[in-house]
Amino acid sequence: MQFLRGFIRCVDAAIDFIGKAASFLIYPTMLVLVYEVVMRYYFTRPTIWAHETSCMLYGAHFIIGGSYALQKGAFVNVEAFYMRFSRRTQAILDLFTWTMFYVFVGVLLWESLPWAWESFLVREFSDSTWGPYVWPVKMSIPFASFLMLLQGMTKTIKDAYLVVTGRELLVAPDAGAAAGN
Secondary structure (H helix, E strand, O other): OHHHHHHHHHHHHHHHHHHHHHHOOHHHHHHHHHHHHHHHHOOOOOOOOHHHHHHHHHHHHHHHHHHHHHHHOOOOOOOOOHHHOOHHHHHHHHHHHHHHHHHHHHHHHHHHHHHHHHHHHOOOEOOOOOOOEOHHHHHHHHHHHHHHHHHHHHHHHHHHHHHHHOOOOOOOOOHHHHOOO
């Protein structure tokens, strides 16, 4: 059990750090968009690079932030019945429904890895007038898929432990605060 706890803590810490670091990509995205709007509408001098740059930055921000959102439980759930179940019953349901998650993330990783690697090997760039490299953004997809897979594994381990033992594997440090204590 100590190995599993250590694995979960390690993955959680890494994803917390990477997710927080990736969240800062929103600032250059915002600056690029504001710059484009000012140049286009106040100086009648639109750029050829702003739209593509903002799409690439936001794409990386969005895909890398997925594992962080998964860790924090920020995805939307249909909880009309789910929230009425005990935590153990929820874990049982999660173990069955998470097979879809593993199929999706597995296919995403399996398909994106050779695609991104080929892009890296040829130093792929955009066909636009500006022509920036696109391989860094393409590499973010298998990277983020791997992070999602790791985070999903931690959730599955916690749920399986709860189903088998009836206890949580890790007690959150702020569990008392969340319960109103």
